Amino acid sequence: MTDAVSKTEKPRLQATRDQLPRTSGIVLHSPRLYDLTVWLAFLGKEHLFRQKVLNLGRIASGESVIDAGCGTGTLAIAAKKRVGAAGTVYGLDASMEMLARAEKKSRRSGVEVLFKRGVAEALPFPDAQFNAVLSTVMLHHLPQKARLQFATEIRRVLKPDGRVLIVDFEGFSDQKRSILSHFHRPHGHVRAQDIVALLAQAGLKTIESGPVGIRDLQFVLATVPCCS
Numbered sequence: 001m002t003d004a005v006s007k008t009e010k011p012r013l014q015a016t017r018d019q020l021p022r023t024s025g026i027v028l029h030s031p032r033l034y035d036l037t038v039w040l041a042f043l044g045k046e047h048l049f050r051q052k053v054l055n056l057g058r059i060a061s062g063e064s065v066i067d068a069g070c071g072t073g074t075l076a077i078a079a080k081k082r083v084g085a086a087g088t089v090y091g092l093d094a095s096m097e098m099l100a101r102a103e104k105k106s107r108r109s110g111v112e113v114l115f116k117r118g119v120a121e122a123l124p125f126p127d128a129q130f131n132a133v134l135s136t137v138m139l140h141h142l143p144q145k146a147r148l149q150f151a152t153e154i155r156r157v158l159k160p161d162g163r164v165l166i167v168d169f170e171g172f173s174d175q176k177r178s179i180l181s182h183f184h185r186p187h188g189h190v191r192a193q194d195i196v197a198l199l200a201q202a203g204l205k206t207i208e209s210g211p212v213g214i215r216d217l218q219f220v221l222a223t224v225p226c227c228s
């Protein structure tokens with residue numbers, strides 16, 4: 001347990017400790033170090049990246065959203081501000097420590113995000129309930145088999161007109177390195193074309209993809225195909 005988990009936060013998250021399905025993903029346990037790394041990587045302008053992600057995901061007022069692999073919750077909190085009181089945002093992560101910090105940040109910012117401990121390979125949500133699933137710099141934490149399980153789960157929880165936005169590192173072809181890519185180098189990268197193929201395997205149709213405009217980050221936006 002890290003120092004980021006306060007006494008008041010422990011009991012709520014503790015309740016889910018024993019029920020967590022196994023994951024072959026790389027789960028993080030140092031939320032303060034993670035936030036510091038992100039702050040350095042974006043030179044204090046992380047909020048601009050998060051707003052860009054919400055725009056790319058077309059997140060709108062009143063929507064129900066999952067941020068899968070939410071880490072310390074910054075995107076989930078921004079998403080909740082965007083969907084407003086009529087909308088719902090779940091932040092899901094396998095890490096108690098990341099979630100504890102996420103809850104703390106959420107309380108501090110005065111928005112109610114529903115943080116839940118669980119794994120991407122078996123999303124703890126019912127079928128066809130969500131307008132959107134977001135997942136930023138998380139897919140590369142999963143091995144191949146788990147990626148397909150995750151994509152299949154995304155398809156299952158999305159409403160008939162739902163959409164998914166995946167953002168991840170493409171990998172540098174020019175050997176340029178950022179602090180962020182250095183931090184993630186041991187975990188690998190995922191090419192956008194592989195994300196498109198993965199989502200297609202799960203029955204999701206890509207409608208837009210390309211560079212996010214920050215380092216080597218790429219996005220893929222896909223939907224449940226019409227009438228499927």
Ligand SMILES: C[S@@+](CC[C@H](N)C(=O)[O-])C[C@H]1O[C@@H](n2cnc3c(N)ncnc32)[C@H](O)[C@@H]1O
Pocket residue numbers: 023024025026027028029038068069070071072075092093094095098118119120121135136137138141142
């Ligand atoms: C690099 S962080 C990204 C966090 C956040 N999405 C962001 O944009 O800052 C990846 C997160 O995925 C979580 N994670 C890894 N494998 C997972 C799994 N199988 N299920 C749920 N979360 C997972 C890690 O614990 C970590 O918090």
